[in-house]
Amino acid sequence: MTSFIAETTSLLARTPGLLRTLLVRLPEAWTETSDVAGGWRPRDVVGHLITGELTAWMARTHLILEHGTARPFERFERFAMLERDAGVPLDDLVERFAALRADNLAELARLVTDADLDRRGLHPVLGEVTLRELLSTWAVHDLDHVSQVYAGLAGSHDAAVGPWKGYLGILLRRDDPSAVAG
């Protein structure tokens, strides 16, 4: 079977376990640094992913299925987590995300089939988009932001690697996005 929904769900279903494996009980020596100056720490990234589960991906799926292009999506509040999650331990955020993602994937499986993928909705900035594009973006958004977690973890050891920094693109790019490792 080459079902687009099955393939996309296969990736989306992995992210909670992955964040658990990477972050739960990881020493704070690794987790307190942001991806770039003024950027997000791992806890901010997980909070942002929680926002997506709460307000964006399934809410937009519902809008497409129920209203098509007649009603635009709500904006994605990119910084909602900073206030909402203040004081919540990172490990609890990971579990909160995991519970929300599981619920959302169960709902997606109930609501959507591959026959719905060309149905359209209205993004407030981007204009018309398809359900297929929305679901692909959900998955790539995970990959984008988990990468940001990696950059923060690496950044915590920027000085610790000594002269090896010149070989480590993940550190060089925190200082200069166009840097190429030696």
Add this chain to the structure above:
Amino acid sequence: MTSFIAETTSLLARTPGLLRTLLVRLPEAWTETSDVAGGWRPRDVVGHLITGELTAWMARTHLILEHGTARPFERFERFAMLERDAGVPLDDLVERFAALRADNLAELARLVTDADLDRRGLHPVLGEVTLRELLSTWAVHDLDHVSQVYAGLAGSHDAAVGPWKGYLGILLRRDDPSAVAG
């Protein structure tokens, strides 16, 4: 306890489970694209991590402990995996890496304590380095290359996200390293 070795090992021990969670039985629709044009697919990255386990990290630790700066490290053969791993399924590479990493961390625990961290070795290009820098680099090298896996997975869906690409830095940077997402 704030043992440097315990903290570093905590991250190093997570990478095999993480690659399993991310890659094993993931549909090929996700896994056949490289991080950048001419770059590495996920299987090449896992192969490169295998090379590190086979030839670099513990071999260099032994050199530091047994010969200090008297004998330089061997070069890290960055492309050894392309021939060595040809035809080996990705899932098997992940398990091979996991077995090697487990053995190496067990050996590290037997051989090294925090009292050894300032001992020095000789890198063939970078000059004198400490064991602490070597172990930090081992961990950040994991983060650097797992990020590369993420970029390849995302790249497989570059066209599928439609107009959302402009918001997805992980895709924009594959075309232009200095790109900033909207």
